Amino acid sequence: MTHTPDIKRPSRALVEALGTIGSATAAGELNLMGIRDTQIRGPVAHSKGRSIAGPALTLQFMPKREDIYGASEYDDPEKQLHRHVLYHAQAGDVVVVDARGDMASGVFGEMMLTYFAGRGGAGVVIDGCIRDSAEAFKLDLGYWIRGVTPNYHTQTNIIPFAVNVPIACGNALVFPGDIIIADDDGAVVVPIAKAEELLERASQHVEWEEFSKLRLSQGADLRKYYPLSPEAQGEYETWRAAQKHRR
Amino acid sequence: MTHTPDIKRPSRALVEALGTIGSATAAGELNLMGIRDTQIRGPVAHSKGRSIAGPALTLQFMPKREDIYGASEYDDPEKQLHRHVLYHAQAGDVVVVDARGDMASGVFGEMMLTYFAGRGGAGVVIDGCIRDSAEAFKLDLGYWIRGVTPNYHTQTNIIPFAVNVPIACGNALVFPGDIIIADDDGAVVVPIAKAEELLERASQHVEWEEFSKLRLSQGADLRKYYPLSPEAQGEYETWRAAQKHRR
Amino acid sequence: MTHTPDIKRPSRALVEALGTIGSATAAGELNLMGIRDTQIRGPVAHSKGRSIAGPALTLQFMPKREDIYGASEYDDPEKQLHRHVLYHAQAGDVVVVDARGDMASGVFGEMMLTYFAGRGGAGVVIDGCIRDSAEAFKLDLGYWIRGVTPNYHTQTNIIPFAVNVPIACGNALVFPGDIIIADDDGAVVVPIAKAEELLERASQHVEWEEFSKLRLSQGADLRKYYPLSPEAQGEYETWRAAQKHRR
Amino acid sequence: MTHTPDIKRPSRALVEALGTIGSATAAGELNLMGIRDTQIRGPVAHSKGRSIAGPALTLQFMPKREDIYGASEYDDPEKQLHRHVLYHAQAGDVVVVDARGDMASGVFGEMMLTYFAGRGGAGVVIDGCIRDSAEAFKLDLGYWIRGVTPNYHTQTNIIPFAVNVPIACGNALVFPGDIIIADDDGAVVVPIAKAEELLERASQHVEWEEFSKLRLSQGADLRKYYPLSPEAQGEYETWRAAQKHRR
């Protein structure tokens, strides 16, 4: 019988905290921490407005070779590895799939995604497609995918090959158990060993940004308000005091 | 005068029945029937939520060659072949265009599409673009296209060349009179000679799928409910009986 | 200190008049005036329903070279040229960016775009991406872009290099001060020296088009109504008279 | 039995004369005659040093559809249309193939190409690949192809579909019987109706070019010698006289 490893999950507190910083802050800070580019490029948000963070379950597809994966594979569902990655699903998990950018293979369909949503999954990041998209997009899941297709997962070019191994998704190397942060700007991989440091850096809140944004929206001078110039410091402090008073 | 052939249309009953199965079932069953890949890849749904089936009228574009298609062509609208494919339009027809993937040519604009909608056309599948998209998308038509452009159809790279001939659209070979099934997952070509068999196969309804989906959405075990295991058979039958009672 | 040139703006009346003709008419007429292809291809409308016209401020990115643009660049915001193009922003302006089609660089983020909106900017046309898109799309701006990314503007492959110089954006040559017309079909560059002639040509209103469109939507014969045939002339005149009466 | 049409061939004299002008002159002059771009782009010279001209036999491939072209097709070689285009081959002919840019299909192999060479064929222009390339390149044929592959012609994505019909090869529209001029710079399609005019234009020999090239190779001033300036006219005439004397 097929056995696939589970992942080690970080503390719920860490994941939830990372869920508040957004992909843009994550990508920028990780870059300043020395990792040039952590965006999982290719998959784009198909569930606009969702912002998630969660540990990565990984699924690797390979080019199809009929001597390895034949029609008979379907006789025993347990041999289908795209099911196995879902067997590990826990609430908040993110399934990340190296589908080789293939536009002719629907990695998951309605039944698999319904199951994943039922398990409390947070979302999927697929360098490829899903199928049954009309139904899938009604589920309570986030989708970062290349597109959709009517084709099933092994219909043409690729086959599921390994679960919870390091994968390449888009241009990014993702280890099982790394944390994914994803929102409308895209999906970013946070190496698990960097997660605490990222959180710490992202928490150094620039308090004056809200004030600056207000002023900019009013047509004020970019040079004066972003970054906040010494000249605008007093004005900011007055505003902040008023804000506190108002609350 | 230019004369172009009409197509032979299948029975209305057949087309309507095929309209209920969806592109994913069509693509999957046709694959199991021996046709590897019937998705018309490239064009994607721009009219989300629509699901259509209809016979294909076809239009073939070719690379522009100014000795064949000059400015004077415009003096006589009857010479413009993209009009001719629409002359054949009947209620429920689908216009399928090999526009060579060109992103700089608007195959149809508002006037042509208004006419097609007025004739009861079901939709267009274009390996290329339309123009006047803001107005076009208000019409009662389905759109599976690569994108939109302000350019007119022969402005840059391509010219309409033949009507109701076999064409390549995306990666698919489409004969005039084949049936197109299209929805949010994409567009699929059903060879007319395979239409009856496809319908029959698609009609073998898997009755337990609705039950399984319910259980999966409740977080139940994928192995137990999809496919339905012997272990869950009794539970399913009880549920089905209750369902019937409820109606 | 960095100094960048401003642009010469056309009369407000001219720009506003051009704002009514739409990108499709602009592209088609400019083609008939001898400029084969004026679409800025690549960037697509991400702010559906908006239709703008405005003079182009231009920003050119170049491939990143660390000896030219290093980490220290950030110490002095005034050295960041993507800020400088915004310093010139006036109400109705359009910022056009040659971002080299790069999908890994967010040319502008929320703060920059908030400032641009605060100055009354009409929109941005970027052969590349923005970041902070969820917030950006709430601003009163039009977006013609390739996509979105969490990455910041100089994070990976490109650096801002020049402001208000001639640039290539998509396949189009744009001079600072040219007029951009953009809507759901895409963005078109109007050479400033051709703007008056374009406007004149576009104003030759084909009065019968509204009538023809109505008839086409009712399923009437394309040959009879588009273009309007002599046979339909009387019917059209009757309709027009009735229309005037109704008003 | 399959029957495919032959082509009408131009006079041998015309073809031979065109064989002397080269693809660069052909493309340039045809452009000045109003046909913007006649290069068959994609196929490149794999038989360096050859320069040919000849009438086009055409072969069109289409996306593979197993209901149209099955394994049984091989039982009767006469059904294989890539053979039929060769049945028409006469000395000096050029076979032009729309192979859809496919890199996974070897349109012709050693046996077919040996036959074509045996019939006196001049060369092949294929928007795709051949196989058995080591042997094929030893034949007395010109090759303008995208590449080579071990795969046979219908192994993966495409099937031969029609012979001596108008085709798109690369970005060019080619009619059966058009003349192909091909050399190291690439392949150009000469519309048969333009062939005489092209020849006439190309024959207006610029006699001074040889002289200018000599001077440029000696490091002389480009402005003075190309195009030949009035200042250099006398020098040229002296040179020409000396040349004639020398012969």
Added chain:
Amino acid sequence: MTHTPDIKRPSRALVEALGTIGSATAAGELNLMGIRDTQIRGPVAHSKGRSIAGPALTLQFMPKREDIYGASEYDDPEKQLHRHVLYHAQAGDVVVVDARGDMASGVFGEMMLTYFAGRGGAGVVIDGCIRDSAEAFKLDLGYWIRGVTPNYHTQTNIIPFAVNVPIACGNALVFPGDIIIADDDGAVVVPIAKAEELLERASQHVEWEEFSKLRLSQGADLRKYYPLSPEAQGEYETWRAAQKHRR
């Protein structure tokens, strides 16, 4: 210390026999045996005229992530996995590399390739580049690569990640120990379990092909000689008898 597994090598006799059949026969026969497409597409022959067969040592690259592979990696050469795949090299081996199609990374340079040649390696198949190509091409090795670059292997986008694991190279799935057949037409993967059957099929020599090729090269009728028609059978037998006599 880093340890990587070796491969199980097939009998020398098997490999040598496969070395005589060529990639075209291998690809075609494997297709008829049910494996649709075994070409490793992307890498092309840079060592024209070589024809090899040998067991695959595999090397997998992954997208670069600076937290995994930093500058310090170079302090200990033993951590560099592209060296380790070569440690396993035996005479006749073929190194197959998934370099992710990257054109900015030179997977091996002169020193590594000199070592591999020194060990008797047969060749490399790389979905990417080598560097030091002028020197490398002088070595007694076969090269199937995408191109060349001055960049070193981890300079930009990728890092070596695993040795002798299943990899995707081009569009093909390659297991360590599979047999590679490569020549001017390209490289083909022979699944080790299919090698004997392939050899047997390829050995069913079609004796008349040589005769047919001769006749075709003389301008004879394709229909009569390929495949050999009953009509030509007598002629063939006469020719064969004469051939034997001649020897």
Added chain:
Amino acid sequence: MTHTPDIKRPSRALVEALGTIGSATAAGELNLMGIRDTQIRGPVAHSKGRSIAGPALTLQFMPKREDIYGASEYDDPEKQLHRHVLYHAQAGDVVVVDARGDMASGVFGEMMLTYFAGRGGAGVVIDGCIRDSAEAFKLDLGYWIRGVTPNYHTQTNIIPFAVNVPIACGNALVFPGDIIIADDDGAVVVPIAKAEELLERASQHVEWEEFSKLRLSQGADLRKYYPLSPEAQGEYETWRAAQKHRR
């Protein structure tokens, strides 16, 4: 009259010294000096065996716009900017062209290249094509180009726009006067301000490399000889002494 600036050339000694280090050493050392990727990617060596270094004259093409560059442009050759970059040519110079990757435009033809060779030019690096390639490749010039075409430079998509301005060629930013090092591995841009440091680093000759290469070619252990291990130090010194003796 059109005037374009010349470049400032480095000392001949510097250029010649850089000409000996090769593109691979240059790219690698510049990377270690902090410039990630200096390869001009896209153009590849078409003049195998040549190795050059020289200061860059630059030429920028822009997308064609017929209101800027019309047919009449040809009436006055002096308006053609691709001529002007050559007017500056001195012995050893390298012309670097941003031709926007266009495959349908022959940036230079035989006459221009003959002139450049006549002036002692070292080579051209073009992110695009040349024409008249059969004649061009006979000249004493190095070619790093994408390909060849029969089309002339402004025939289709692009026009020459500026001379000796900073350009993007492939993925690299090149300033006029930077030094280009190019050989069979490709072309690398050396920022002029980094040239001295690069030379110094490249000159730190690793004396044992020649010895190691010899041993590796004899099948010796990679771990022992590359890098040279302490274990092999004595053997190396013996070899070196013998070498000196031999000379």
